[in-house]
Amino acid sequence: MSASGSAAPAPLAVDAFSSGCPPRALLNTVGDKWVILVVNLLGDGGARFSEIQRAVGGVSRKMLVQTLRTLERDGLAVRTVYADAPPRVTYSLTPLGQTLLRPLQAVRTWCEDHVTEVSSAQAVYDARPEYTGSAATG
Amino acid sequence: MSASGSAAPAPLAVDAFSSGCPPRALLNTVGDKWVILVVNLLGDGGARFSEIQRAVGGVSRKMLVQTLRTLERDGLAVRTVYADAPPRVTYSLTPLGQTLLRPLQAVRTWCEDHVTEVSSAQAVYDARPEYTGSAATG
DNA sequence: CCGTATCCGCGAGGATACTG
C-alpha cells in the first residue's frame, strides 16, 4: 500500500540496464531460444499454431503463445484469424521479420554446424583437473 | 540406455527439425544476452576481465564469470592468466569463437538497425483495443 | 584484480482446467 511520506531512500536504481549502446531488451528478445526456432520455422512460410507447436517440439502452449505475442507486438510476425470452425489461426513473418530471418538462420546454422566441436571442447574442459595448478608464465 | 530395437513405446519421436536435431542447449548459450555482448566485444581483440565488465556495463561479476566460463568451456574463448601482481587475466576468442563472431555481429547489428521500427510496432500494438473485435474474413 | 561461496528474492515457465 501507499506508505506515503516515509523517506524511502530509493536505492538509486539508475536504470543501469540501458547503460550500453545496444538495445538490451531487443537483444534479449531476438536471442531467445524459442524466438530463434519459431522465426526460422516461419521463414518457410505461414503456419498454424498447432503446426508450430508440433514442429518446434517441447514448447508449452503458454510459452508459444508468449513467443508469438512478442513477435507480433514487435512487428515481426502477423497473426491471422479465420472465422471458421474449428478455429484456425496462422502466423507468418512480416517484411521486418524477414530481415531478421537471415541473421537468425545464420545463428541456427552455426549451431548445427559446430555443435560437435563445442561438445568436444566441453569434454576436454570437463576432463580438466579442478585444482588450479597451472599458471601462465609470463 | 542402449536398448536398441526393444519394443519401447517411444511415442513417435517428434520428427520435426527442432525437437531433437538442433542443439537446444547450444542455441540457448549462443543466444544468451551476455554471450552476444561479450563475443562482440572480444571480436575487437583480447580484453581484461575488468575491461569487459566495464565495457558491457551492468553485468555482475558473477554473471560475467559464468559467461566467460561457458565460452571457455565451449572452446569459444581462451583465458590467459599472468602470474603478475596485481593479477591480470585476459580473454580472447579462439578460431572457433571467431566463426561465431560473424553471426552474432549480424544479430547485434540487426538490433541496432531496427530498434526504432520495433519500438514503433510495440507502440502501435500497445495502443490497440484489448477486446478482440476484429476477425479476419477468410 | 580476479574468482568463489553463500544467501535469498523474484520471475520464468511447466501443468492443469476452463472459455470461445
Add this chain to the structure above:
DNA sequence: CAGTATCCTCGCGGATACGG
C-alpha cells in the same frame, strides 16, 4: 483448435563477504 487464468516450483541472478 486457440487462448487465458491459476497455481507452484525451480533456478537465474543480484548482493555480499571472503580467498588467492
